[in-house]
Amino acid sequence: MGKILITGAGGQLGSELTAALADKFGGATIIATDINENAKDKFDYCTFEVLDVLDNNRLVELIDKYEVSEVYHLAAILSAVGEKNPLFTWKLNMDSLLNVLELGKAGKIEKIYWPSSIAVFGKNTPADNTPQDCVMDPTTVYGISKLAGERWCAYYFEKYGVDVRSLRYPGLIGYKSAAGGGTTDYAVDIFRAAIEGEEFECFLAEDMYLPMMYMPDAIKATLDLMQAPKEDISIRSSYNVSAVSFSPKEIYSELLKYYPDFKIKYNPDFRQEIAASWPDSIDDTRARLDWDWQHNYDMSKMAKDILDHLTN
Numbered sequence: 442m443g444k445i446l447i448t449g450a451g452g453q454l455g456s457e458l459t460a461a462l463a464d465k466f467g468g469a470t471i472i473a474t475d476i477n478e479n480a481k482d483k484f485d486y487c488t489f490e491v492l493d494v495l496d497n498n499r500l501v502e503l504i505d506k507y508e509v510s511e512v513y514h515l516a517a518i519l520s521a522v523g524e525k526n527p528l529f530t531w532k533l534n535m536d537s538l539l540n541v542l543e544l545g546k547a548g549k550i551e552k553i554y555w556p557s558s559i560a561v562f563g564k565n566t567p568a569d570n571t572p573q574d575c576v577m578d579p580t581t582v583y584g585i586s587k588l589a590g591e592r593w594c595a596y597y598f599e600k601y602g603v604d605v606r607s608l609r610y611p612g613l614i615g616y617k618s619a620a621g622g623g624t625t626d627y628a629v630d631i632f633r634a635a636i637e638g639e640e641f642e643c644f645l646a647e648d649m650y651l652p653m654m655y656m657p658d659a660i661k662a663t664l665d666l667m668q669a670p671k672e673d674i675s676i677r678s679s680y681n682v683s684a685v686s687f688s689p690k691e692i693y694s695e696l697l698k699y700y701p702d703f704k705i706k707y708n709p710d711f712r713q714e715i716a717a718s719w720p721d722s723i724d725d726t727r728a729r730l731d732w733d734w735q736h737n738y739d740m741s742k743m744a745k746d747i748l749d750h751l752t753n
């Protein structure tokens with residue numbers, strides 16, 4: 442096996458996935474890349490390179506230099522921030538994916554991981570227990586780019602045999618890095634407010650259910666999918682994966698058990714409309730059948746684990 446290159450390694454998912462890949466395969470195997478030079482500080486255990494994913498020549502140069510065989514292409518602009526600059530979001534999310542897929546087609550890399558999202562679903566999607574295959578009418582440019590990206594992944598697999606694998610992540614909740622630009626990020630930020638004794642201003646309505654997943658489960662799902670034998674992967678667009686669903690009111694009530702004086706006020710903004718177009722819960726039977734996916738954390742176990750780590 443050659444080296445593993447991760448784009449967007451300094452981000453919320455990238456920071457933890459890069460560390461998990463280094464634990465599994467050794468730091469010497471890992472090339473962490475990010476557009477932000479300051480991300481370097483996180484990666485004293487592996488190689489770090491600055492990479493703007495729109496700079497295809499630089500990507501090819503790094504792949505040749507380090508003899509990379511696998512790319513985890515995580516760099517993307519997320520749902521909330523994407524709405525502020527739709528055309529650039531489309532360009533970054535799509536052009537960078539197509540560059541990576543082309544490298545797979547050319548035989549320069551053997552395996553690709555690319556994250557999709559519950560943002561591919563929309564207002565006409567069944568909201569409860571959303572099936573793998575159903576109406577998909579995303580309302581954000583991020584969701585449109587993820588849906589188009591899924592179709593490109595399936596296309597490159599079917600036409601050119603590119604081994605590309607993908608998951609439709611729910612909202613990811615971790616405590617190690619700040620979240621950036623998503624609609625589900627309130628569920629990350631609420632923990633710090635509770636610990637610091639601040640009133641939390643929630644940008645979603647109290648009863649807005651969304652599918653969520655604790656970061657260790659997201660990392661496990663990603664590693665399991667990438668390790669699965671090729672013949673077990675029956676979905677080459679992107680797999681539904683799910684763990685828990687909760688509303689702001691429910692996570693707030695959970696935190697009240699630890700911080701009885703914790704206060705919240707609801708001030709829904711444009712992100713409420715985005716959240717309302719996404720599912721409440723996800724049916725991930727195919728992932729469970731194909732590569733034995735199982736989550737470990739429900740909401741209470743997740744909250745306890747986060748608070749244990751942040752306060753001890």
Ligand code: AKB
Pocket residue numbers: 519520521557558559560583610611612613622623624625626
């Ligand atoms: C976002 O909120 O944009 C992301 C996602 C669900 O893909 N966390």
